[in-house]
Amino acid sequence: MPAPTTRELLWGTPDRPRRGPKPSLTLERIVTEAVDLADAEGLASLSMARLAERLGCAKMALYRYVPGKTELTALMLDAALSSPPENHTDPADPESWRAYLREWSGTFFGNAVAHPWLNELATGVRVMGPNELAWLETALAVLDRSGLTHAERLDTVVLLLNHVRGMGLQTGTAGTDLEGELAREMTAVFLTQADRFPHAAVALAEAVPGTESAATAGRDNALDYGIERILDGVAALIATRR
Incomplete structure (x- = not known):
């Protein structure tokens, strides 16, 4: 056999x-x-x-x-990958898709961080399994009444996935602070090179843990920031279809 x-x-x-x-x-x-x-x-x-x-x-x-x-x-x-979050969108609420895709993206990110090797396997032409296909299906389903074309819905999901996977690679394993570690490593460099790279120096200075700037600058927010900006763009496109 x-x-x-x-x-x-x-x-x-x-x-x-x-x-x-x-x-x-x-x-x-x-x-x-x-x-x-x-x-x-x-x-x-x-x-x-x-x-x-x-x-x-x-x-x-x-x-x-x-x-x-x-x-x-x-x-x-x-x-x-396990199962995606349950689809709890309200058909009567035209904005409920956004809350779900925010949760969907954050949950997928958690899986990517818990299993750092996941991104390495989720590439190339391959057979998708039931869990992976369920992630795609639920995300597409919540956009069903959005007015977007099927291709636009798929592109929206791919865009979110690429952002989340990219942040998963940058974050490393759960409990690590790559942003803070990078800032600490570069502190000595920027003490002497701040005039040459002023914008990078200020941005990374705000990532140093324990500083006042880090507490007020919204550090470690690249994941949520990216998700919200993607959803802002999708919402603007949806508005044109209505």
Whole structure:
């Protein structure tokens, strides 16, 4: 019997009969352990041999469930994304789409930060899984009565995703403060180069934690700022269609 394809693994395939005792492994357990491994050690550390070691089984036992790393990472991506926020928009409220897309973007960002390897897998031509497609579907659905064309709705979602993913890459792992760390590293440079780079010096100075300027400048706000400006532009376009 041929090995299941990525599409079959993501979207289901007829049950394959198995003989003998009930296996100790399950595909769900394998994927969960693979996600935990990637979270802890990075995607580069993930291998079928390393995963088998963590699961306490022979490497060849994994191939009964998943043909290889390509199929495994596709399952990991869909599992890490989980489900999008519930669509709670009010059809009677023409502005409810904005609140939902704000929540949608923030939730996706949280997933990207919790699983830093997620962005690396969510690129290129590939089969999208049910969770990933659900993220797309719900975002498109809330714009159904907006007056935007289907292509414009899709472009809106892609624009939000690109912003959120980009911020996820810049933020790093949860609990880190890359903005503050960059400002601290560059402080010595700007003490001598502020005349040459005055705008950059002032902007980064406001990011240094503990300073009065950092407390009042809205630091760490690039994610929300970008989301709001994107939604402002979409709202302006929607207004022209009404």
